[in-house]
Structure formats: C-alpha cells, structure tokens
Amino acid sequence: MVIPVHDVNPTRRTPWVTYALIVANVVAFLSMPGIAGSVTGGSTLAELCRLEAFTEQYALVPRELIHGQLPPLVPTGEAGLGLRGPGCVLGPPAYDKWPVLSVLTSMFLHGSWLHLLGNLLFLFIFGNNVEDRMGHVGFLLFYVVCGxxxxxxxxxxxxxxxTPLIGASGAIAGVLGAYLVLYPRARVWVLVPFLVFLPLRLPAWVVLGLWFVLQALYSAGEAVTEAGTVAYTAHVIGFVTGMLIAWPLKPGTPPPPEPGGILFGRQARRPSW
Known part of the structure; x- marks a missing residue:
C-alpha cells in the first residue's frame, strides 16, 4: 500500500471548505468521551462505557437506518457489575435519535487517531483540487452527498x-473518485514501504486506482473491520458516487501542470549540448 504525501496540482483559490472539514473532524473526534484515555492507553471502564453510549447515539446503525426502529436496550454510559462481572449498563434509549441525521453525524466520528489521521491525509491532499473545480458550496454538497x-x-x-458505523471514509472516497476522473494524469508523491520508505512520483490514476482495487477486494471478503469502524463497501460506493458526479465536469477541467523533470525528489539535470 502506498502512502500519498503531496500532489503536483496547484489550485486557483484557497480550499476553505476542505480546511473547515478537517477542523470539524478533529474537533468532533476530540469531543468523543474517553478519547484522551484511549490515546494514553489508560481508559477506565467508565470512560469506555461513556464512549460506547456516545457512539450508539450518534453513529450510523444499518438496522435503525433501514427499518427506522431504535433497539429496546442501549448502553446508558454507566459502568456496573453484572452476573458476568464488570460491564456497561444497558437501558431503554433516553434520547430521540433520527437515523437519517445519524448518517451525517457519523461522518465526523472516528474510532482512533490512526483512523482519523489517515482519512484527513487523503482529504488534505486531494480535496483542495476537487473543491477548486466544484467551488466551495458545490464541494460541500458533493461531500455530504457522497457520505x-x-x-x-x-x-x-x-x-x-x-454494529455502529463511523468515519468520514465514504465521503472522502467520493473525493478520491472525483479526483481520479478530473485529474487522472496529475502526479502524486507517495511513500512506498520497501525496507525503507521509498519516495516515488506516480500518476493519480495509478495511486487512486490501486486504492480502489484494494478496497473492492477487501469488501468482497470482509464488510467491516476494526470493530465496525471501517466499512470497505462504503468506500467503494462513495468512490463510484464521486466518479459519477464529477464526470460531467471533466470536459472543462484544465489539465494539471507538467512534472518539469522532477525525479525522486531532485530536479533532473538537463543534458548540455
């Protein structure tokens, strides 16, 4: 798996919506109860129970979304002692949850720092050019629709x-799909783990095409990983949605600049005549 670090594709305007989405995701993640303890590895049972209750309330739960019914018992956020030992107390929902709105709130929650930073890295690298092409309002609507x-x-x-589903991966996958349609020949600097991290500059269609193929293969064998926080099938659907929405914009999209002879981080020396 390659790790993108930068694309050679300048923008004409500041991507304020991309920056705002990054900040919103970070703020929402830090507002989740028990996150500080999870970072240091010192989460108590009470913190884990509060986090479980918070996730149950604001995450997307497929059965709730499709059938419109809340479960009779949900985590209350309190820890207790039961027949099987310490655990989280269950009780009737003390809140009114709108499953349709939970799709939106779940897009700003993440299960770990790795999950959050991985998503925001892709959004930071590829979101600015898609926003530049669609405009600020158009990009925001596009992001929400893909999610x-x-x-x-x-x-x-x-x-x-x-199983609760959280994460911005579906929406960001839509951004990647749009970038692939609009800028397939743009060069992307990536790190390839091969003994050490080897820097390479590859076309976007290689980087994002490989990403999509891996997501499709994973989704065929396993729908959810990381205790329900990452869904490969959602990645695939978001990516395809982004491609379809961006396709009408492709004819008027200016091509990315030529690489200019940069190879492996150095300026290629031109031969003298």
Whole structure:
C-alpha cells in the first residue's frame, strides 16, 4: 500500500471548505468521551462505557437506518457489575435519535487517531483540487452527498446489522473518485514501504486506482473491520458516487501542470549540448 504525501496540482483559490472539514473532524473526534484515555492507553471502564453510549447515539446503525426502529436496550454510559462481572449498563434509549441525521453525524466520528489521521491525509491532499473545480458550496454538497450515498449503500447491503458505523471514509472516497476522473494524469508523491520508505512520483490514476482495487477486494471478503469502524463497501460506493458526479465536469477541467523533470525528489539535470 502506498502512502500519498503531496500532489503536483496547484489550485486557483484557497480550499476553505476542505480546511473547515478537517477542523470539524478533529474537533468532533476530540469531543468523543474517553478519547484522551484511549490515546494514553489508560481508559477506565467508565470512560469506555461513556464512549460506547456516545457512539450508539450518534453513529450510523444499518438496522435503525433501514427499518427506522431504535433497539429496546442501549448502553446508558454507566459502568456496573453484572452476573458476568464488570460491564456497561444497558437501558431503554433516553434520547430521540433520527437515523437519517445519524448518517451525517457519523461522518465526523472516528474510532482512533490512526483512523482519523489517515482519512484527513487523503482529504488534505486531494480535496483542495476537487473543491477548486466544484467551488466551495458545490464541494460541500458533493461531500455530504457522497457520505450519504456510502452510508445508505452500506446499510442497504447490511440491513440487519446493529454494529455502529463511523468515519468520514465514504465521503472522502467520493473525493478520491472525483479526483481520479478530473485529474487522472496529475502526479502524486507517495511513500512506498520497501525496507525503507521509498519516495516515488506516480500518476493519480495509478495511486487512486490501486486504492480502489484494494478496497473492492477487501469488501468482497470482509464488510467491516476494526470493530465496525471501517466499512470497505462504503468506500467503494462513495468512490463510484464521486466518479459519477464529477464526470460531467471533466470536459472543462484544465489539465494539471507538467512534472518539469522532477525525479525522486531532485530536479533532473538537463543534458548540455
């Protein structure tokens, strides 16, 4: 798996929406109860129970979204002692949850720092050019639509699942799909793990095409990983949605600049005549 670090594709305007989405994701993540303890590895049972209750309330749950019914018992956020030992107390929902709105709130929650930073890295590198092409308002609407398409698509394919789904991956996958359509020849600097991290400059169609193929292969064998926080099927649906929405914009999209002879981080020396 390659790690993108920078693309050679300048923008004409400041990507304020991309920056705002990054900040919103970080703020939402830090607002999740028990996150500080999870970073240091010192989460208490009470913190874990509060986090579980918070996630249950604001995450996308496929069964709730498709059938519109809340479960009779949910985590209350309190720790207690039961017949099987310490655990989280269950009780009737003390909140009114709108499953349709939970698709939006789930897009700003993440299960770990690695999950968050990985998503934001892709959004930072590829979101600015897509926003530059679509405009600020258009890009924001595009981002939300891709997130909803990914969430609903995953829920329809897993309508009986009660596992909470969180993360911006579906929406960001839509950004990647749009970038692939609009700028397939743009050069992207990546790090390839081969004994050490080897820097390479590859076309976007190679980097994002490989990413999509891996997501499709993973989704064929396993729908959810990392305890329900990452859904490969949602990635695939979001990516395809982004491609379809961006396709009408392709004819008027200016091509990215030529690489200029840069190879492996150095300026290629021109031969003298």
């Amino acid at each position: 909803y398409a990914a969430g609903y698509g995953f829920a329809l394919l897993n309508s009986s699942s009660t």
